[in-house]
Amino acid sequence: MIQLRRVGPDTFITVIDTVLDIYTEAMRPPTDQLTGRLAIMRNxxxxxDFVCLLAESPDIVGFAYGFHGAPGQWWHDVVRRALQDQAGPGAAQRWFGDALEIAEVHVRPDYQGKGIGRSLIHAICEGxxxxxxVLSTHDAPTAARHLYGDIGFVxxxxxxxFPGGYENYVIAGVPLPLPPQR
Structure with missing residues (x-):
């Protein structure tokens, strides 16, 4: 049975090596990117208002974390500016003026497809x-993209x-509170 545990930054830092292992299993990034990813996660x-949810069984098998987006944060500034350029300042303010930025949602491959990601997203948004x-995900027909759409992200x-990148992403958002989990 999977239990979700809400933790703050101090506990997150104590389990960050496990979190990075799960990220690596789920995303399979080039090895030379892991040091940078670890630094990003620490930052x-x-x-x-940082919050992290750990999915445990009893070991950690998944996680999601996010925080209140604000000017001066790299992702927030880059994405808000792009949305403003494409859809105008009103759209940028509506979506990014008061947003929970969900930075990471990952589940170990052996545990995927069991509703853990859905539960993590609902739990991180609750209250x-x-x-x-708002979040970003690969612009491809992935299981993650399907999940976000099913939850209500548009x-x-x-x-x-992203600047310096080469892969296509989707920036998606959903009004809070989320509808009840199915």
Whole structure:
């Protein structure tokens, strides 16, 4: 049985090696990117209203984390500017003016397809004061993209390439609170 445990930045940092292992299993990034990813995760833990959910059985098999998006955060500034350029300042303010930015949602491959990712997303959004939740995912017909759409996330930007990157992403958002989990 999977249990979800809500943790703050201090506990997140103590399990960050396990979190990075799960990220690596799920995403299979080039090995030379892992040191940078670890630094990014550590930095994310310093953002306002950081929250992490760990899926445990009894070991950690998945995680999701996010924080309140704010000017001065790299992802927030890059994506908000792109949405403003494409859809105008009103759209950028609606989606990013008061947003929970879901930075990572990953589940070990052996545990995928069992509703853990869905439960993590619902739990991380539960009780949040923000008006919206936003995230990025690969712009491809992946299981993750299907899951986000099924939960209610809508595409805000498609074929988005982050500065210095080469892969296409979708920036998606959903109003909060989420509808009840099915």
């Amino acid at each position: 994310h833990a310093t953002h306002p 949040r004061p923000e008006r919206t939740a 595409d805000l930007l498609t074929r988005f390439v």
